Amino acid sequence: MSPTVTTSSEANGNVSSATARAAASAAATAAATGPQAVTMAKALNTAMVDAMHADKSVLVFGEDVGTLGGVFRITDGLTKTFGEQRCFDTPLAESGIVGMAVGMAINGMRPVVEMQFDAFAYPAFEQIVSHVAKMHNRTKGALKLPMVIRVPYAGGIGGVEHHCDSSESYYAHTAGLKVFTPATVADGYRMLREAIDSDDPVMFMEPKKLYWSKDLVDLEALRNEHEANIERGTSTEGRAAVARTGTDATLIAYGPSVPTALAAAAAAEEEGRSLEVIDVRSIVPFDDETVCASVRKTGRAVVIAEAHGFASVSSEIVARVQERCFHYLAAPIRRVTGFDVPYPAPKLEHYYLPGVDRILDAVDDLQWED
Amino acid sequence: MTISADHTARDRAAQDRRLPDQDEDLHVEGPVAEAVRKFGITVEDYLLPARHQIQMVDQDGNLKPHSEQGTEPGHEYPLPGDEELLAAYEQLVVGRRVNDQNSALVRQGRMAVYPSSHGQEACQVAAALCLSEGDWMFPTYRDSVAVMARGVDPVQTMTLFRGDWHSGYNPAEHKVGIQCTPLTTQLLHAVGVAHAAKLRGEDTVVLAMCGDGATSEGDFHEALNFAAVFHLPVVFFVQNNQYAISVPLAHQSVAPSLAHKAVGYGMAGERVDGNDVVALLAVLDRAVKLAREGSGPLLVEAHTYRMQAHTNADDATRYRQDSEVAQWVARDPLTRMRTYLAGKGLLDDDAESRISEKAEAVAAQLRNGLSEDVPVDPQDLFKYVYSTPTPQLKEQSALLADELEREASAGGSTNTGAAK
Numbered sequence: 130m131s132p133t134v135t136t137s138s139e140a141n142g143n144v145s146s147a148t149a150r151a152a153a154s155a156a157a158t159a160a161a162t163g164p165q166a167v168t169m170a171k172a173l174n175t176a177m178v179d180a181m182h183a184d185k186s187v188l189v190f191g192e193d194v195g196t197l198g199g200v201f202r203i204t205d206g207l208t209k210t211f212g213e214q215r216c217f218d219t220p221l222a223e224s225g226i227v228g229m230a231v232g233m234a235i236n237g238m239r240p241v242v243e244m245q246f247d248a249f250a251y252p253a254f255e256q257i258v259s260h261v262a263k264m265h266n267r268t269k270g271a272l273k274l275p276m277v278i279r280v281p282y283a284g285g286i287g288g289v290e291h292h293c294d295s296s297e298s299y300y301a302h303t304a305g306l307k308v309f310t311p312a313t314v315a316d317g318y319r320m321l322r323e324a325i326d327s328d329d330p331v332m333f334m335e336p337k338k339l340y341w342s343k344d345l346v347d348l349e350a351l352r353n354e355h356e357a358n359i360e361r362g363t364s365t366e367g368r369a370a371v372a373r374t375g376t377d378a379t380l381i382a383y384g385p386s387v388p389t390a391l392a393a394a395a396a397a398e399e400e401g402r403s404l405e406v407i408d409v410r411s412i413v414p415f416d417d418e419t420v421c422a423s424v425r426k427t428g429r430a431v432v433i434a435e436a437h438g439f440a441s442v443s444s445e446i447v448a449r450v451q452e453r454c455f456h457y458l459a460a461p462i463r464r465v466t467g468f469d470v471p472y473p474a475p476k477l478e479h480y481y482l483p484g485v486d487r488i489l490d491a492v493d494d495l496q497w498e499d
Numbered sequence: 500m501t502i503s504a505d506h507t508a509r510d511r512a513a514q515d516r517r518l519p520d521q522d523e524d525l526h527v528e529g530p531v532a533e534a535v536r537k538f539g540i541t542v543e544d545y546l547l548p549a550r551h552q553i554q555m556v557d558q559d560g561n562l563k564p565h566s567e568q569g570t571e572p573g574h575e576y577p578l579p580g581d582e583e584l585l586a587a588y589e590q591l592v593v594g595r596r597v598n599d600q601n602s603a604l605v606r607q608g609r610m611a612v613y614p615s616s617h618g619q620e621a622c623q624v625a626a627a628l629c630l631s632e633g634d635w636m637f638p639t640y641r642d643s644v645a646v647m648a649r650g651v652d653p654v655q656t657m658t659l660f661r662g663d664w665h666s667g668y669n670p671a672e673h674k675v676g677i678q679c680t681p682l683t684t685q686l687l688h689a690v691g692v693a694h695a696a697k698l699r700g701e702d703t704v705v706l707a708m709c710g711d712g713a714t715s716e717g718d719f720h721e722a723l724n725f726a727a728v729f730h731l732p733v734v735f736f737v738q739n740n741q742y743a744i745s746v747p748l749a750h751q752s753v754a755p756s757l758a759h760k761a762v763g764y765g766m767a768g769e770r771v772d773g774n775d776v777v778a779l780l781a782v783l784d785r786a787v788k789l790a791r792e793g794s795g796p797l798l799v800e801a802h803t804y805r806m807q808a809h810t811n812a813d814d815a816t817r818y819r820q821d822s823e824v825a826q827w828v829a830r831d832p833l834t835r836m837r838t839y840l841a842g843k844g845l846l847d848d849d850a851e852s853r854i855s856e857k858a859e860a861v862a863a864q865l866r867n868g869l870s871e872d873v874p875v876d877p878q879d880l881f882k883y884v885y886s887t888p889t890p891q892l893k894e895q896s897a898l899l900a901d902e903l904e905r906e907a908s909a910g911g912s913t914n915t916g917a918a919k
Contacts, residue, residue, distance in 0.1 A: 220721075220725060222724070224718055225690075225724070228687025228690070230691060232688035238698070264677070265885070267677055271669040272671060272677075304884055327886075414890060414891060
């Protein structure tokens with residue numbers, strides 16, 4: 130993993146953003162200080178506000194993101210603050226949104242587009258796979274596409290069909306895309322800022338069931354941390370996090386499954402078992418180092434994901450850990466994932482979703498008696 | 500108000516010409532309303548293509564009388580100047596030579612594939628010449644001649660088809676998008692480039708190119724609609740060459756013409772003889788001018804013909820008759836222009852030989868450039884996936900390097916060209 134992080138200057142353009150960034154810092158100074166209860170939605174919104182202050186080439190567009198502020202209100206107030214040229218509604222056409230963003234990124238902008246729901250992003254799939262992911266490669270590095278495609282994803286909200294897909298594996302399978310998914314409020318801010326700063330296109334997968342989860346977070350401290358990272362040339366990009374330390378087994382999770390894994394670890398502790406929880410954060414690039422360090426320490430692992438297990442990110446994680454940690458393993462790696470069925474109707478989703486009990490059952494199966 | 504392609508209905512409507520502010524059902528504003536007021540015609544008459552395609556020079560090379568060129572109020576096209584016409588002729592000759600040279604190089608096995616625009620050179624040349632220096636073009640895989648006419652090096656243009664990389668030129672340097680294979684996906688990129696330019700207050704115009712088959716794709720619709728809604732300076736240029744590989748136009752669309760599709764987006768459309776470079780320049784020059792002046796996007800359909808198969812891998816005799824092809828030989832864009840310019844006294848033997856020398860020079864450049872055995876670097880596989888290679892790609896790059904080193908030290912040949 131490279132510690133280098135790009136500044137928010139334009140990848141293909143030439144407009145200096147130093148002045149704009151200074152103005153943003155000034156605006157930041159005026160904000161409230163100290164840790165407060167903040168939602169993931171607010172953290173994501175603040176990340177966009179700060180990025181738009183820092184760099185005038187950052188634009189936000191999509192369906193209902195303007196006047197309404199998005200169906201999840203993640204873009205709330207952006208049009209009011211930055212005007213209709215910087216945050217605007219588009220016609221209702223996802224391929225159009227992503228394809229237009231490609232052209233804007235070619236011509237010096239940093240578009241941040243919203244796909245209203247996971248399954249509504251599929252009309253944009255051709256643009257994402259054939260152009261967003263490949264433009265840098267096809268042009269031998271001549272063009273960069275600094276753009277972010279925000280996707281509210283996964284279930285657990287009782288949504289009707291086509292509103293709860295875990296589509297991350299499609300994107301993770303596509304070379305040229307980065308795939309991030311935050312699980313904490315602080316990471317919502319941190320990772321979205323890093324995604325917007327990235328000169329590579331990022332699929333930013335937002336666990337919609339965590340939008341209204343709150344953590345005690347100091348947004349100004351996060352803002353300062355981001356500025357400091359830029360100055361130092363450091364970043365948290367591409368790094369997994371140890372969400373909870375433990376010694377007996379490792380739970381590897383990402384996005385919406387991280388809180389579930391943490392709950393399982395808390396329950397296991399009561400039963401006398403110490404579980405470490407790894408929050409993957411960045412699916413692409415994948416942090417083999419952090420994940421494998423944990424598994425080598427504990428010797429046992431369970432991978433947890435909402436997506437169907439077959440041919441998925443969870444299968445990839447198992448394969449990678451097995452290849453790298455085989456001699457440290459006391460038991461085969463287990464997975465707790467969604468079943469290989471279309472995402473179920475609301476009354477059935479709790480049977481489908483990985484839950485604490487199913488995770489603890491998998492942990493129990495890790496050959497403890499050997 | 501009904502928008503109809505039926506000429507009888509339109510004639511009736513013409514008798515009852517209403518201005519937009521007189522019709523509550525019409526929501527037209529800005530330049531379209533302005534044009535309607537200026538020409539005293541209906542919105543439909545402005546947005547719909549003229550009743551006949553615009554043709555200025557007939558297939559025998561004669562300038563048609565103005566009254567027979569297909570123009571109408573609101574659809575007026577001044578004859579391009581002599582200098583532009585001569586430049587166009589030169590590019591036509593070069594373009595034809597490029598097409599035929601490239602097809603020969605494919606037959607000789609020096610290029611993997613070449614989708615020729617033989618017969619469509621007038622469209623290719625006009626697409627390049629109608630643009631100014633700061634303008635962008637988004638071409639398809641069949642538009643190599645247009646790309647070269649915009650100033651991209653011929654050998655760099657052919658890199659895609661030679662097979663050493665997907666694109667051999669820097670799109671940002673030339674303001675020419677990478678030649679696009681997935682149909683109409685590039686039209687949205689054109690829209691985005693135009694949108695970014697507009698937001699910065701630049702007067703860039705973007706020419707977005709596609710073929711007749713491509714108009715069936717969803718991105719065609721999305722691109723035209725986005726460009727219209729955001730009122731962007733994009734000229735959509737459809738080369739209707741009658742076939743999408745083997746499928747004739749009648750199976751793609753039953754619209755009165757492809758240019759008629761524009762009206763559904765609140766955009767003006769026009770049809771033009773795609774083998775008449777004079778008419779093409781007249782129509783595209785005006786479209787670019789209007790777009791630059793803030794008219795919003797326009798759609799131009801050029802009626803032309805793909806004289807050769809889709810590519811060398813295609814057999815056109817399976818789906819069309821030689822007699823049909825023969826009809827189009829008589830409409831050749833090159834011979835028509837030569838006759839016209841010679842008749843006008845603009846083209847003498849000296850000019851002809853100067854132009855064919857230039858065409859031969861480009862052909863030689865292609866022969867030499869594409870005969871060169873350019874070594875490929877297998878490590879390039881990993882260099883341009885991300886701005887900074889991921890740890891995974893670094894591992895894979897090391898794996899390949901190790902593999903090649905072992906092969907080289909074992910004295911074995913490689914199948915990757917790495918030993919070169």
